Amino acid sequence: MLEAHEAVELLSAQPAAKPYVRGYLGSQEIIRGGKRYCIWVDDGAVLAARQIPEISRRFDGVAKMRLQSPAKSTRDFASFPHRFKQIQGVPRRWSIAVPSVSSERRPYLPVDLLDATNIVSSLAFVLYDAPTFNLSLIGSKMHLVWVAAVCGKLKSDYRYSNTLGWHTFPVPTLTEQNKADLTRCAEDILLAREAHFPATIADLYDPEAMPEDLRAAHDRNDEVLERIYIGRRFRNDTERLEKLFELYTKMTTRTGKGKVA
Known part of the structure; x- marks a missing residue:
């Protein structure tokens, strides 16, 4: 390093x-x-x-x-001294990276799209060359409430887990149109961030100073995703969790007790 x-x-x-x-x-x-x-x-x-x-x-x-x-x-x-021991993957085009620990004060989980010149360390989780609609899923209120419910914490901060938080996250079957709509939402979030360069994620997601265009981009993302789940916006986080656990129960029943596809 x-x-x-x-x-x-x-x-x-x-x-x-x-x-x-x-x-x-x-x-x-x-x-x-x-x-x-x-x-x-x-x-x-x-x-x-x-x-x-x-x-x-x-x-x-x-x-x-x-x-x-x-x-x-x-x-x-x-x-093999040229190889990292813990990091084996490398992107061809881009990486979607999620910090392993982040503040519970932020209204959304931090997630970023990195170009292929960057290596993500073992202190973050990464999807290599995944469709960008995955950034929309990770950066949603639905995913935040799920991670808050099922993942551990470090003091009061969220401790992200791929096995507990991502692989278990219940998402309805997405149509090609759903994926296209969520991809556009992810792009709008990234464009809103870019408009405030060189502000960092820490700057942009301060709950008391989040730019209105970025907040609006996330709100549109939440609306598109939540309408995929139930055809309308959820009323609150309790309703979000109820739906997620309902889908999780169906998912685990379908794939075998305690096993998630």
Whole structure:
């Protein structure tokens, strides 16, 4: 991993390293901005990357550190010092990233669309190259109340979970038109954010300072999604949860006790 100044120094001294330097974002970077970097080398590029002295030096350091680990699984990875141990995936086009921990004060869960030059750290959850209507689902009131009900917390903050919060989230069967409508909603949310650049997610989703155009984009998203569920807006969060648990019960009954497709 590289701090911003280290990435600048590496690329200034060794421009050939540019194909191997990518953005590296965890929960804090997604929510509060700022950026770190990492060296990301595919298996087929290891020999070429080794020709760059600083990258070769770092590979050797990683291998040495892993060999000294008391954990066999880490020592086994010493033969692959160019690979991250916990992060195996890489997007072809984009990533939809969700911080693992976020404040309960925000009216919506933080979620962002990142381009393929960025690697998402193990401190966030990610969908690689997923249709963008998934951002609409994650950034909805429906998903927020579900996560608040079924996921754990760190102090008072939401602790997101892919197994508890995402894989269990009940969504009606979506038609192609539904997906198109939700995709447009996701795009409108992103465009509203872009209009306030360089404000961060932390800035934009402060409940006392959320821009009206962004709030309106989310409200439209909620209306489109909730009409897919019941043909109208829900009256309150209690009604939202009742519907979600009704669908969850049907979903688990259909796929087997305690099992979700």
